[in-house]
Amino acid sequence: MKKAFLSTLYTALAAGTLLTPSLSTAAGDPVKKAIGDESPGGRRVVKTNAEWKKILTPEQYYILREHGTERAFTSPLNDNHAHGTFVCAACKNPLFASDTKFDSGTGWPSFFKPIAKDAVKEKVDKAYGMVRTEILCSVCDGHLGHVFDDGPKPTGLRYCMNGDAMLFDKK
Numbered sequence: 001m002k003k004a005f006l007s008t009l010y011t012a013l014a015a016g017t018l019l020t021p022s023l024s025t026a027a028g029d030p031v032k033k034a035i036g037d038e039s040p041g042g043r044r045v046v047k048t049n050a051e052w053k054k055i056l057t058p059e060q061y062y063i064l065r066e067h068g069t070e071r072a073f074t075s076p077l078n079d080n081h082a083h084g085t086f087v088c089a090a091c092k093n094p095l096f097a098s099d100t101k102f103d104s105g106t107g108w109p110s111f112f113k114p115i116a117k118d119a120v121k122e123k124v125d126k127a128y129g130m131v132r133t134e135i136l137c138s139v140c141d142g143h144l145g146h147v148f149d150d151g152p153k154p155t156g157l158r159y160c161m162n163g164d165a166m167l168f169d170k171k
């Protein structure tokens with residue numbers, strides 16, 4: 001499949017039908033593998049949009065399935081300081097431990113690392129004229145938020161999450 005695509009691309013290049021600036025788009029955006037491409041135990045949850053609409057609230061659906069962003073300071077999980085685990089609201093995949101949560105002042109729940117390296121996956125997001133790294137649930141591909149490199153020690157990362165994309169499992 002990939003080989004066929006590449007040979008089509010090369011044919012197009014040879015024919016001079018592709019200009020250089022469109023080459024990267026034609027080849028697709030690279031999906032980062034730094035955090036891991038595998039889900040825990042290879043678990044996958046795949047549903048149609050209609051099925052997701054039945055089990056998610058409209059706000060959860062907007063964030064998780066339509067890559068939306070909640071308004072800052074609106075999620076109760078932003079101010080949640082209890083001990084426990086933040087899990088994906090769609091598939092219950094454990095995402096972040098409470099002891100990695102910090103107050104970023106942004107109004108969105110923020111963490112310096114995921115609970116496991118395969119809990120989430122990263123994708124380059126070029127929406128709104130910015131290049132950001134999107135964070136997705138590794139089990140259901142639900143949109144959770146973005147990661148930035150202005151976080152605290154020990155990782156220096158800031159996982160800026162939508163609280164409505166998560167549920168909290170109190171210990």
Ligand SMILES: [Zn+2]
Pocket residue numbers: 088089090091092093137138139140141142
């Ligand atoms: Zn999920």
